[in-house]
Amino acid sequence: MNISNRQLFWIFMMLEIGINLLISMTPTILSAKQDAWISYIIAGFMALLITYSAAKLSSRYPRQTLIEFSVSILGKWAGKLIVIPFLLQWVWVMSLILRDEYLFIRLSVLYKTPAWVVIGTMLAVVLYTVHHGGIEAIGRVSELWGPILMIILALTFGLTVNNLNWSLLLPVYADSGLGPIMEGSLAPLSLLGEVTLLMMLFPFVERPGAGTRKALLLGVALSSFTLLLGVLWVMMTFGPAVGGRLQFPFFEMVKLVYLMEFIQNMDIFVMAVWLVCIFVKLSIYMFAASYGVAQWIGRAGSWKRVLWVLAAVSFILTMVVITLNPPAGLLLKDVWIRYVLPVNLVGIPLLLLVVSYVKEKVKGQT
């Protein structure tokens, strides 16, 4: 199972854009108002830092996944304990993504289709891909669909230019201030920070090294840029008051495409590629989670069996989340931003990196 650097680039491109486009804009606009775009720039740079440190950490152990090198760094017990938050995050996030996907699909196309069908079909495709193709298949899908996603998004941006009113971005800074802008950047950052998944994918790259780091940084930079354009477009179309209250402002903006009578209703294309994004994201999470759990219990070879269990677990979890129906904003703000962002996306990778450096120094001295 090998993927190339280019495939890795497209994987992260799709993984970062997918859900971010859907759910991060509303909280950011609510907090930073018309300066949401500044928040996205900040989030982009912070995400690059996270990517760099995680990639740096992985390149020190190019043939090991996170589950393995945490043991190499911290020893058997501590190493196994410290990755538990990651394993939980991966299993749990799948159900959240599926739930968001279901809510969005129900709101925009399938009004009456029961939840288990929407989720079940998506999970079945993910399961099939990961089971049969593993990481290789996901890499190829991303390489094929990534460019299509970019073309469709470029078309969307191009065709909505006539709706833009740049004065909706004014006044800059005066209405929000530093605090709200920083707070606004947390939502996109917490989703861009999912790039730490690279620590699971790194050893599967053909020639892990500087080229891999470059591909990752480029992927994160480009997807941040795309999101920045997205939020600028949303702001200039709806303004802060309306944009902050729409549930899925980006897709509402796509619905406004209206050119020469016959170019309209672009939303169906955007939704299609967006679904592919979600598919890639879920597949990567599914792969990382099942491979990670298998390695964690010490049986990397039987990860496909773990996969079946995890698929069932995430199906049940998703149904539970849908039944309980916790507000999406709460999950993003009170769980994801408060715990996952500082612990999983920043804290643990940094800790591992520092310990690994210190260990090397100590070893060098003795």
Add this chain to the structure above:
Amino acid sequence: MFRRMTFIFLVLSLTLTGCWDRQELNDQAIVLGWGMDLVEKGKYLATANLVLPLASESGGQQGGEQGGRSSFMTESAYGRNNRDAEQNMQRKLSRVLFPGHRRNIFIGEKLAEHGVFSIMDEYSRSPMVRPRANMFVVKGGTAQEVMSLAYQLETNPAIAMQKIQEKSGAPISRSLLDFYIMTNGTGCGIMPAITILSPEVKTDKKSKNDSPPQTTLGLYGAAIFNSGLRLAGYLNYDEYWVRLWLADKLAFRNFTALVNAADADPSGGNAADAVSGATKGQTVSVNVDSFHRQITPMFQGDLPRFRITLEGKGYIEENNSPLDLSKPANVQKVETRMNQYVEQQVERVVAKVQKDFKCDILELGETLHHRHPYRWKKLAADWETLFPEIELDIAVKLDITGTGTTSKSLLPTRDGGEK
């Protein structure tokens, strides 16, 4: 084993997908227009304009009729709000109401006067509808009156109204969205207003094939809503463009001013003659199709003033004055007169907005907010009371770039001689 299982699963899923949301086209009643009228407090009359499936196929051309059959259908129902009325309407319909193409929403005048707060939420909340829609206030009538009127050029009055609006020089299909954005800014809102227009002169139909002008739908101008989202008044067809120009949204407009004989004489002439509607002058029309505006807030003490510069480019399309347009100096004269005329029009409309409506639909407050955000924070709360007294310096600068196909008129010399 795995392959067999996937196969079975795939076959099973084929039998399942799409069942729940299947909605055949011939089970849908496609809504093109939606009207709301106030009956009494808390009770509304909804009118839906539906596509008639058979009629739209052959595309009827004759006065919205095909073999004596109307090519559109309206249905109505009482209700306590949009959705309630829709449900009540459904009991008369053999097909499910499908609002996905509901691009035109009509509001009766009575409802507009009582305020649109109570009904406008659905137009942005319902996931079936699109944010790209037109919203019209029916001046001096009900939504149902307008929606029932057959329109000759189009098969459907809702589509006709949408197309008329598109030809008015205003932004296309954005009035609903712009209303939401604007009312969240300075609190006031604006919507296109339509009305039923009787023919200017009544001409009888002498034979069956005659087609004299009929009573029809038309654009009235713009309806102004105050911060309570209640109708504050209208800007008519000769006034609404001022607001569009000030908001940088005007696409084209024709201006006709009187240029009197005295104008041809460099020393004489009085501007008032040109703008007061003096009968001795002759008309010149300028077609302006490129607009620009600059609004500069200035502070004298605590209160802001605004310098408004309106610029436009156009060419002369009609010249009934004795001026010889082959001379650049004469074109200059037309330009000067035109500027004076347009400036007076703008000042009149702006004064009307400030004194009569007392509502900042010119978005001067927003301009102040954008340019002087910190000063705006102090003024924002009182803006509604400050706005009517704000001083404005308005200057119009039209640039005449051409004189059409001829320079000198093809007509022979007229009274007063070619100047």
